[in-house]
Amino acid sequence: GPACSTDTACPEEAPCCSEFGFCGAGRSNCLTGCNALGSFQPSACAPVPACRSGEYHFDAGTQRILANSSWWNGDAEQYDWLLGPVTVDSSDWKPALTLSLAEGSNGTTITSTRSILYGNVSARIRSAAGPGILTSFTLLSGTADEILFEFTTNSTEVADTAYFFRGDVDGYKSGKTVNVTNRSEHYHDYTFVWTPEQIAWLVDGVPVRTVSKEDTASGWFDKTYRFPRTPARVRLSIWAAGGADQPDNVVEFAGGPINWNSSEYMQKGYYASYGETARLESHLRPPY
Structure with missing residues (x-):
């Protein structure tokens, strides 16, 4: 179309x-x-199915993850999550969802069937390290309002945070790097606390960044706010930001081209990030 x-x-x-x-x-x-x-x-x-507060475990036993998102008929009573190609693995003796990225693939994405408008949203993640590999934890609405954590490059001590309004990245002015400890070897709890007036990013329960709605205002009398404020789905993904088909600025942001000949990749046949759990606590009672 x-x-x-x-x-x-x-x-x-x-x-x-x-x-x-x-x-x-x-x-x-x-x-x-x-x-x-x-x-x-x-x-x-x-209609957008409204969030239900709860904790979700990504493991082999769950029956509420639909393995092919194109089959979904809109019934959020049947499935909590939709995803693309995926492997269920065991890491640190705990069941976890393997978000895998192979050469020539689109990576893996898992998305909630329900949307949240304001609340606390957390995910427990261990993210791949390496040039060109980008793992993201995102709140994304149909109108492309977005709040995110991103993990890329071979630096394992940092994460990127950002927010966008209606899909306008505005030169990535909203981006800010925060500190994380050894993100590729250890799981960390990443959290968004999203209210009508403020967004806070937390790592392991510690606030690392806060942006108020007023911070996003432009204009003196008739203010415009570039603040996310539409119901958003929860999404975890891995993709090739350093792929040959990506623009130079995206490849540069991701730390350069992906090395498809590394020992890690040759051993597994893919790069991997892992998601253990997601926790959602809505601040609003449905319907919105």
């Missing part, structure tokens, strides 16, 4: 703007990630 965005709406015959920016009428367009602002009208997108 034709391309769509917040500024270019879909036609009536292909009314839904997918999360990838194309119009269509099928469930791949109108369900998870549907952009209401880029659709023919907001009601073209399926």
Whole structure:
């Protein structure tokens, strides 16, 4: 279908703007990630299932992860998570989800079927280290509001934080690096505390960054706030930011091209990050 965005709406015959920016009428367009602002009208997108507070374990025993997200019919009562190619592994004697990245692949993404508008969201992650490998923990809405932790390059002592409003990265001005201890060898709890007035990023329960809504304002009298404020899905992913098909600035951000001939890669056949658990605590009672 034709391309769509917040500024270019879909036609009536292909009314839904997918999360990838194309119009269509099928469930791949109108369900998870549907952009209401880029659709023919907001009601073209399926209703967003509201978050349920709880702790979710990513292990081999769970039956509430759908292994092929394209099969999802929109029923959040049946599945909590949707994902792409995945391996279930055991790390540190604890069950964990292996987010794998192989040469020529799109990596692995796991996304919640429900969305949260304000709350505490945590994930326990051990992230791969190496040039060009990017692991992310993100809150992402259909209108591309986004709050994130990102892990890349071969530095294991830092993580990147950022937030975006309606998909406008604004030159990555919102980005800020924070300290993490040996993120590739140890699991850490990464948390967003998101309220209508503020976003805080925490590592192992310790605040490492805070941004207020007022910090994002521009203009004196008629203020515009570049502050995420639409229901967002929880997403963990790994992908090749240092791939040959990526722009130079993205490859540079990720620490350079991926080494597909490293001893780690040759031994496993993939690079891997691991997710153990996710915890969601909504500040609002559904419906929003």
